[in-house]
Amino acid sequence: MLGLRTNGGRDGSDPTAPAGRFVHSPARSALAPSRFVPMPRYDPARIEPKWQAFWDDHRTFATPSVPADGSAADKLYVLDMFPYPSGNGLHVGHPEGYTATDIVARLARMRGKQVLHPMGWDAFGLPAEQHAVKTGVHPRETTAKNIDTFRRQLKSLGFSYDWDRELSTTDPEYFRWTQWIFLELYDTWYDAEQKKGRPIAELPIPEEVQADGEEAVRRYQDGKRLAYQTHAPVNWCPELRTVLANEEVIDGKSERGGHPVVRLPLRQWMLRITAYADRLLGDLDTLDWPESLKSLQRNWIGKSTGCEVDFYIGEASGGRQPAELQDGFEDWQTGRQTHGFPDQPGNDCLRVYTTRPDTLHGATYMVLAPEHPAVDRLTTPEQQAAVKDYQQKASEKSDLARTDLAKEKTGVFTGGYAINPANGERVPVWVADYVLISYGTGAIMAVPGHDERDFEFAKQFGLPIRQVVRPGDSETFESLRDADVEVFIHEGTAVNSGDLDGLPTAQAKSQMIDWLREAGTGAAAVNYKLRDWLFSRQHFWGEPFPLWHELDGDGKETGLLRTDDAADLPVKLPENFEFKPHGRPEPPLDEAPDDWLYKTAADGTKLKRETNSMPQWAGSCWYFLRFCDPHNDDRFVGAGAEKYWMPVDLYIGGAEHAVLHLLYARFWHKVLYDRGHVSTVEPFGRLVNQGMILGEPEVTGYQNAALQWISSDDVEASTAEDEDGTGFVQKSTGEPVQPVKLNAAQLVKMGGVFVLAADGEIKVDQRAHKMSKSRGNVVNPDSIVAEYGADSLRLYEMFMGPLEQSKPWQMSGVEGVARFLARVWRTIADEQADEPTLNAAVQDVEPTEEQERLLHQTIKAVTNDADRLSFNTAISRMMEFTNAFSSMETRPKSVCEQFTLLLAPFAPHLAEELWSLLGHDESLAYEPWPTWDESKLTESSVEIPVQINGKVRGRVRIPADADRDAMTAAAKADESVQSHLEGKTIVKAIAVPGRMVNFVVKG
RNA sequence: GGCCGGGUGGCGGAAUGGCAGACGCAGCGGACUUAAAAUCCGCCGGACCGGAAGGUCCGUACGGGUUCGAAUCCCGUCCCGGCCA
Helix, strand or coil: CCCCCCCCCCCCCCCCCCCCCCCCCHHHCCCCCCCCCCCCCCCHHHHHHHHHHHHHHCCCCCCCCCCCCCCCCCEEEEEECCCCCCCCCCCCCHHHHHHHHHHHHHHHHHCCCEEECCCEECCCCHHHHHHHHHHCCCHHHHHHHHHHHHHHHHHCCCCCCCHHHCEECCCHHHHHHHHHHHHHHHCEEEECCCCEEEEHHHCCCCHHHHHCCHHHHHHHHHCCECEEEEEEEEEEECCCCEEECHHHEECCEECCCCCECEEEEEEEEEECHHHHHHHHHHHHHHCECCHHHHHHHHHHHCCEEEEEEEEECCCCCCCCCHHHHHHHHHHHHHHHHHHCCCCCCCCCEEEEEECCHHHHHHCCEEEECCCCCCHHHHCCHHHHHHHHHHHHHHHCCCHHHHHCCCCCCCCEEEEEEEECCCCCCEEEEEECCCCCCCCCCCEEEECCCCCHHHHHHHHHHCCCCCCCEECCCCCCHHHHHHCCCCCCCCCCEECCCHHHCCCEHHHHHHHHHHHHHHHCCEEEEEECCCCCEECCECCCCCCECCEEEEECCCCCEEEEEEECCHHHCCCCCCCCCCCCCCCCCCCHHHHCCHHHHEEECCCCCEEEECCCECCCHHHHCCHHHHCCCCCCCCCCCCHHHHHHHCCEEEEEEEHHHCCHHHHHHHHHHHHHHHCCCCCCCCCEEEEEEECCEECCCEEEEEEECCCCEECHHHEEECCCCCCCCCCEEECCCCCEEEEEEECHHHEEEECCEEEECCCCCCECEEECCECCCCCCCCCCHHHHHHHHCHHHHHHHHHHCCCCCCCEECCHHHHHHHHHHHHHHHHHHECCCCCCCCECCCEECCCCCHHHHHHHHHHHHHHHHHHHCCCHHHHHHHHHHHHHHHCCCCCEEHHHHHHHHHHHCCCCHHHHHHHHHHCCCCCCHHHCCCCCCCHHHCCCCEEEEEEEECCEEEEEEEEECCCCHHHHHHHHHHCHHHHHHHCCCEEEEEEEECCCEEEEEEEC
């Protein structure tokens, strides 16, 4: 889901109600419309609905049509991450990004650009389905209602979206094409040589497969498709009746709701995103994204280079004799030397992946993941019970719990052995859950001397530890151990490693890889942390797959599939479906009516529909394409529209989508590109993450049961499970303490921290928390609009601080910007008049030189700041302008007009109202953006600081164009400077024209 | 534990090598008012000197470094937040 997680906000309660915090009283509002004051006071409640209706009626923000010649004119595609329309309505976090993009879009229109600025709904999602289970209300209805609320709220904020392009992922006319794209994925295989996705019809079929007949060919193709089925252990959450993705499980509980999760094997659809891992990684370099975001994606993809190595284990199962293994190894070695390293490891060996082949001589045991297929065969009869038991326990743990470094290592010996190909040594094979089946090959060579986890495991089970890398020349392994560094994981020099001895790690690695390749027992390899994408969910409220399972005579699935024809899409959800939990992990659609679920093909084959549904990510993987051409009935996007509008020029959204949404969307886009359906390799050019908006800052002190204050540095969150999650204990005593909200009057700042005014020894916590229903600090945009107006909300969200930063909400700050807007109103409008009238000070006269300079400086600063998305400073500059201009007795109309245009992208309703007051009939949405004249910026003289040894000792006024010598002379002439120069020698004089002078003196 | 971001007045923040604290909030004082709100004017980092005008010193988490000059660049440390393990 792309919507910011919204945790409440529309519970209908009085937003001013919570006590004990910085409460804003509506009675104090500067703007509350009063019965006794006539209209011409700044009244957003009058202005804003009027202009919103005007924009709607005049279709002011309709997207310009694609030029017939498809010429790439000056277009700009400005996109918000579309929200999940939750039942809680809009959160103040939403309008932050939306206002930023709206400013960019409005500004671009005024500069004559063709702008595409759409909005839609990422509307599939679990909450509507859960609501349906509870109440029987169809998710479609819940969703429609929530969308209506979101649309109303967004419209009340005056965003310049082209509402004709509104779309919802839940609309059959939309998901028709989501299903169509799925069929494209299903029809594609990845050609590793051409590094390109190609139609499955072009997949070369090996002769031996061909020989086995049509069914064998189909199954072979199915194994190569980008969309494939697998039986995978999945996170089944009985409470939510769904399987969750790994990232939706936190500490063994569901991210949403905190319900317990168990791991069960289930038939699943997967998307082969790993095939594109290298391109997804490489193309990051071409994107104008924040470095931090790119590095998140790089880490997520997790490319590493190393090598694969085969360890011989023999063909026989269970308890073979050591001598037998040794003999087999020699034959195997000879065979490998002749035939080389095979693509598939075969049954007689264990394949491992390592990034440190240089440490192969230090591999003193091996570890298999509990799910590894070779476990059973290696396990000796006497170890069987222990191993089975261990596998069972491991299946109940989450991946996270298994890899946690802090936990004790667990494991069990299989009784079997393998042979280390580097030195022919026999090493024991263990099973342990710190090795994950999903990473690498699911088996590792353990090098306890140089890997922390292997070391801890070896120490615990008494396995041999051997040093094969020496740190530096002077240090020894032993000395490092004495120094409490028990394991050396860094690069160094190889020792105890035969021919590698004395080589630095990098060389030792490549020499080992060469040797393994010649011996046929290993090869260089690349590995990715990225896993294939689990693409099926056990939900009702999602896109159905356009797939059918062939059934045999007994009604069982044969594993062979058929697709719906593209012409028959969309596959709609069944009607008249009752939401009753059947309590099994299988999808709810398994209980759909038969006429939806079954059909017979023309050739007589019985077919059953795929009953999994697609995950919420599916719809958001391509919505930006549909926006280009939302009503196209023939194609998911018209080629001309796609070519004209794509790529997205500016994409703004929350950092929570840094990895999944942005990676999935890039993946789909690359497949569509490979298959010739889109013209760009990457969908998003520039991308910006807005920061999180936190609640009002809170101050918390702590008291123990005896109501004594406890200093916050002696308090920590309780580790015990606590129902309300607010448990705190005193560190020194372990006794529980209670958080107590404090107000500013109870505190003083001492030595950089806040302490109780009553007792300076007691420190308190001061910080802003995430907005949440449970904390009661959620701010509802509707109430801000009602009280201060949309323009004030927009302006405040931008004025709070840099867009990318997280920042705390402060109600008093909203009042501040509201005061500014009211001041702008009074500067141009006459507040005393009964009808909207120009202020008498606004006159049709030429501006003075000072007024021109002020205006042009403001135009320049606002333009440059807005282009950098530095909206907070742009607004400051407009405030400075207003502060200076509003006290001038004559305000030239031309200056008022230019300033109104500057304000327009930020506070569009007020600007339109002023523009009309200034005598214009048309909307200002397409008026030319003001430009500045450099020659009007500069004053004839400037005041510059004069420093002596870097300290400011005086200020002098000099001509703006004074050269260095003139500056130095003027500086020396200054009295205060002279007194500091008295009796000293000037060693050096530095003069920066127009900026400053610095004398370096001695004596 | 790793990666990323951050630490500047009472608060949000500005300044990205050149006058630290723009702009806004809060606070204080004043004008207007019967009164309040609104509005307008002034003060507003700390210590010290001075009747005042003004001046001196300290100050951008902490310790070092580079530079004529560092909030800004470099090295190290601490703390906070986010993501991942």
